[in-house]
């Protein structure tokens with residue numbers, strides 16, 4: 098196991114910059130998840146750590162040692178590909194033992210290690226099969242098995258679960274978490290599934306367009322998103338945003354389009370008349386009256402999800418969503434009272450940064 | 453509805469049958485003439501099968517002509533060419549498929565250009581090049597010339613097979629601890645066996661049936677290949693059709709054997725290449 102230091106990494110393809118000054122220190126044994134929209138450079142960063150892409154600028158250190166110029170085979174890391182990349186002409190056992198055979202590990206040791214890994218992943222009955230004869234979930238396990246047979250300095254995962262169906266994905270997610278608890282291996286995991294990110298990560302790195310937006314624990318990103326991008330990216334259904342102006346006074350308000358004032362329980366961290374964006378998560382909006390100035394929102398749509406209900410509401414021209422577990426809203430129509438509790442509000446300045 | 457589908461199936465099969473008959477008829481005729489005794493050749497020229505068949509032509513060709521020598525020469529030349537070209541094309545096709553390097557575009561263009569020349573134009577220059585090197589009238593010279601002509605196309609063929617193999621596989625191998633070359637040998641090459649078989653087959657048949665250069669570069673019977681040998685049945689005043697056809701039938705055997713050997717990979721290979729375009 099080892100720490101990974103990424104210092105001011107840049108990457109360009111020709112003249113197109115893909116990563117801008119990515120800076121990241123990953124501690125020994127930490128599970129770090131990279132999230133971000135498609136094309137933001139997650140895979141590129143991971144592949145640079147693996148040695149599959151050249152580094153345009155900056156430095157990567159694994160266990161304190163600079164690896165920029167090192168071939169993948171000399172970096173001692175394991176990687177699980179989105180496509181699994183199993184060797185089609187080798188049995189499961191030979192797929193798993195390939196790295197050990199390349200290192201001329203003694204036969205008896207290979208047998209023990211492969212059996213051990215197979216047991217851990219429930220692959221024992223499949224060891225002699227070819228990848229072609231496996232289901233998607235089984236292939237995924239073999240890919241994991243191939244990574245864990247040796248003790249690499251770090252594990253890299255590039256969307257390892259994205260080709261599985263939802264149920265299997267949930268199950269494998271839990272298994273990966275268990276595996277990490279057992280092995281305590283430094284891991285970097287790329288996904289654009291935010292549930293995976295939230296459940297697996299010690300720390301999440303949110304990226305957009307080749308720039309790191311925020312690094313923090315899952316709850317950090319959920320509770321205190323650093324900017325509009327992170328606020329909108331983490332959470333499902335996504336955070337509601339209202340653009341408007343802060344109005345100070347005895348009764349502070351946030352005024353949105355159509356001269357609608359959202360009453361604020363406490364003065365916002367904003368100057369009077371400042372343009373800003375107010376954010377609140379659908380699960381934090383309270384569907385109840387509150388004093389004489391109750392805000393009434395129009396019900397546009399009711400979406401039952403089984404677990405709860407997503408109400409699509411609007412205040413003037415501004416649409417937003419509310420998540421509730423109260424089934425009495427299944428038949429909601431007309432208007433409903435809404436309240437935005439002060440401690441659940443997020444404010445972002447005109448640049449989109451948290452205030 | 454059912455009647456229609458039965459009708460369609462029958463029509464389909466008949467069309468295939470007709471095509472096969474059309475394609476194989478020349479081979480059948482070859483065989484037919486080969487077993488027709490000389491005295492019946494002209495009197496029964498258009499019968500589908502002679503009233504009396506014999507193997508006398510085969511006997512003559514095998515025991516009293518220089519044919520076994522031609523045959524051996526052809527085997528050596530075609531086999532060597534196929535192996536040499538396939539090795540070269542595997543390496544260069546891999547490079548074209550996987551590496552980015554300076555001048556790649558021009559290299560590919562150049563290779564395409566070489567495919568556009570009528571070969572007849574090149575006979576004289578090649579003779580001029582080979583003769584001071586002592587490579588005329590030698591099987592080695594033929595292997596070199598054939599290899600040179602076949603490498604570009606074979607390279608493109610192999611490249612399309614390599615293109616069909618996901619890059620992830622060798623990247624996974626490299627992370628597992630292989631160098632690029634080891635990944636190529638242990639992971640990519642085994643997966644390209646169909647492509648290799650197709651290339652071997654293609655080059656082998658091309659070399660096996662090549663006449664022009666063999667005719668021009670080789671004089672005398674010792675180094676002649678089988679297509680040239682066939683011409684020896686044409687004399688000034690007559691053509692020994694029976695013996696010529698018997699030799700032709702014999703010449704088909706190695707090609708058939710070769711394809712029988714590789715056909716398992718070939719079907720897979722040709723379709724794989726086709727899909728990739």
Ligand SMILES: Nc1ncnc2c1ncn2[C@@H]1O[C@H](COP(=O)(O)OP(=O)(O)OP(=O)(O)O)[C@@H](O)[C@H]1O
Nearest residue numbers: 110113115133134135136137138139140141142289
């Ligand atoms: N070989 C290449 N040449 C040029 N541009 C490339 C190359 N590979 C990737 N890119 C570009 O780099 C950017 C980042 O790609 P990357 O694969 O890292 O995205 P990603 O975050 O992994 O996206 P996804 O979630 O879709 O996998 C993209 O805009 C992509 O077009």
Ligand SMILES: [Mg+2]
Nearest residue numbers: 139140141255
């Ligand atoms: Mg990616």
